[in-house]
Amino acid sequence: MTDTEATTRAGSAVERDRTVAVVGTGTMGQGIAQVALVAGHPVRLYDAAPGRAAQAAEAVVGRLDRLVAKGKLAQEERDAAAARLTPAGSLGELADAALVVEAIVESLPVKQELFAALEETVDEGCLLATNTSSLSVTAIAGALRLPGRFVGMHFFNPAPLLPLVEVVSGFATDITSATRAYETARAWGKTPVACADTPGFLVNRIARPFYAEAFAVHEEQAADPATIDAVLRESGGFRMGAFELTDLIGHDVNEAVTRSVWEAFFQDPRFRPSLAQRRLVEAGMLGRKTGRGWYTYDDGGAHHPEPHTAEAAPPPEHxxxxxxxxxxxxxxxxxxxxxxxxxxxxxxxxxxxxxxxxxxxxxxxxxxxxxxxxxxxxxxxxxxxxxxxxxxxxxxxxxxxxxxxxxxxxxxxxxxxxxxADVPGMIVARTVARLIDLAHEAVAKGVATEEDVDTAMRLGVNYPLGPIEWSRRLGRNWAYDVLDEIHQRDPSGRCAPSLALFRHSYADDKRETGR
Missing domain, CATH: 3.40.50.720 (NAD(P)-binding Rossmann-like Domain)
Incomplete structure (x- = not known):
């Protein structure tokens, strides 16, 4: 193979006849394995716990059976996919893999140890990928002999259904490796977005204000959770309010992500966690899975208080x-x-x-x-x-x-x-302004393109508009002006607009006046 041929192959999707290995057999591992199987790859499942890989393989086949029952997969396609799925008893059985995707516990030392062992097992042409949602791709790859072939492939749960994959380039990731991961995700029917290795990547970085501003309005006693959720849904166009969404996610999970991003940004006040949510976690009120969070839940479903709705009033005469x-x-x-x-x-x-x-x-x-x-x-x-x-x-x-x-x-x-109650920026306006700010900052710092930012936020968290598109609709300086006014009244730094947003909002004005 010539150098040109090797480069071309490295930047293209993993061939369908090449083996994809998935390490970790929890919900995400099984989902990723299903995606690769349906795309036509031979797939090997590995888990360090004895017998777990075989159980996971059975579970994946069960998922395929349900697709057949729903008419979403032909029986012959199911049979072919099941025949391509193999549980592995040791890492050595992954030696011929062209791509290994890791979906194990979110622990940096554990992941580093795994990939060090994989590096000694697979050949040098094998692409190594982590599905981490909160750890640094750069740090995981830091102990590798060949960190250039290491990349993040962050799928969203449930992986077979949600289209977005964040393809994350660490500090040492080769462009050909990132491109190969990107094209592979696209070949699997996913919508990949490319981003640099930053805390929270794209979705978990930019989405923090959606939760933070709702919690802040509540902590300031301006409105109750049911009312804030109703305003976010019925006025802001969001599919779910912040309180019902975090109840669904689980407060232990959501708060841990928020805290991880906050700490990774050296406790930047813009990412500060919520004390009210911390109290829920401490009390074991984790949301739907424990029967109580912001709201209460039982076998009959969710029990939400009614949002505050004003009594009928006559309209103004003029x-x-x-x-x-x-x-x-x-x-x-x-x-x-x-x-x-x-x-x-x-x-x-x-x-x-x-x-x-x-x-x-x-x-x-x-x-x-x-x-x-x-x-x-x-x-x-x-x-x-x-x-x-x-x-x-x-x-x-x-x-x-x-x-x-x-x-x-x-x-x-x-x-x-x-x-x-009287609160600067109210509910939707302050939330959207902060989303716009973090989006422009991510673009200005080279984390991702404007298009990929909007794609990630629409597909990853179902926002009605991407924040860049929202910025265009509202006007170039709308978000900066709103945040600047809030910051003057609450100079804690949480709503301080970024330098990137200032430049986006006013740089052209300065050039036009020659000042």
Whole structure:
């Protein structure tokens, strides 16, 4: 084989007739083995515990049988796949593997020991991959003789169903190895994204604010979990709220990931764990699996309190709009369609709605209503037309009449209204702003491309939009301005906007003015 041929092969997908070995036979190991089998590879399963590999092989075949029963796999394909699956009794039986994927316990010394042994077993052309979700790919490869062939292939659970695979390049990973892993994942029907070795990789790094901001709003006594979840779902467009999602994941797992990312970033306050969630873990209230977390669970399912929903209120008799209300301009069209008289003033007075009381209705911008007289803030929505709920926030100086008219306005637009306490950035706005910030920072630091960031967040955690796309919709400087206002009121550093977001938001303005 020539050097050119070797390079071409190294950068292409693992050939279907080559053996894929999976080390570790838990849920993830079995899922990865199933994916490789269905893709056409011979697969060998290995586990250090005697008999575990054989049990896992039976379980994988059982999964194939269920696919046949559901009409998702032909019987002959099932039979061929089952014939290609072999449990291995020792690492030596993996010697001819072209790819080894590890899915064992999340312990750096244990993984390092395993790969050191594998390096002495497989040939030098074998690609070595870890499915770790929280450990450094660079650190695992650090003790290897040939770290260039080592890469992260982070599948999401359940691996046979979820399409995303994060292909993680460690500090010493060769580009040909990363490309080979990427193309292999794609050949298996997955959607790979390429990223550098950073704490949390893409999804677990960028997703932290989704949980952190919800927990912070709760800890600040601004709203209860059921209301925050309802606003995230019905206004923000997220499939699940942060509280119900962490109950599903398990608080021991979710808090451990948060703590791992926080510690890996040298206790950066932007990744700070939640004290409220720590208390749940300490109390053994881990979510669905223990019957209690933020909510309670039994055989009948989940028991969620009803979210706070305001009583019916009459709509305002008329409104005055000052400015264009961007990026929330669709609200103006909806108000016009509702029949509520709307007078527009083009004077440079900001972007706000003036109610008949003289009070103001302002989009969440990171400021608080206690700083102004008679102000109500309304939260961000993914799409105000399709949103079924909108959150409002009022301070102690907001008159009941102004709040009532604000409630009545959104009810007239067909929305349920949740009134929360005065908190900067409210719920959806502060969450989205922070997601946008971490996404732009990841791109600026070379962790991944904008396209891969958005793909990872849509497919990995089912966000309605990728944060970069959300940034484009809301405007170049929207997220920076919101976070900067929050940071001025809470200078703990948790919501401090990054330098990358500042450059994204204002660099072009500086160039245009020549300053």
């Amino acid at each position: 409104l005055v709009v000052e400015g264009d209300l961007e990026p929330h301009g669709e609200l103006l069209e909806m108000i016009r369609e509702s029949g509520i008289p709307l007078r527009e003033e083009d004077e440079d007075k900001g972007t706000r709605l003036v109610l008949p009381t003289g009070g103001q209705l302002v989009a969440a911008d990171g400021q608080t209503s206690v700083e102004f007289r008679d102000v109500v803030y309304f939260d961000l929505a993914l799409d105000y037309r399709t949103a079924t709920r909108v959150a409002l926030a009022a301070g102690p100086d907001t008159s009941p009449e102004t709040l009532g008219q604000a409630v009545g306005l959104f009810q007239a637009l067909g929305k349920k209204v949740s009134v929360i």
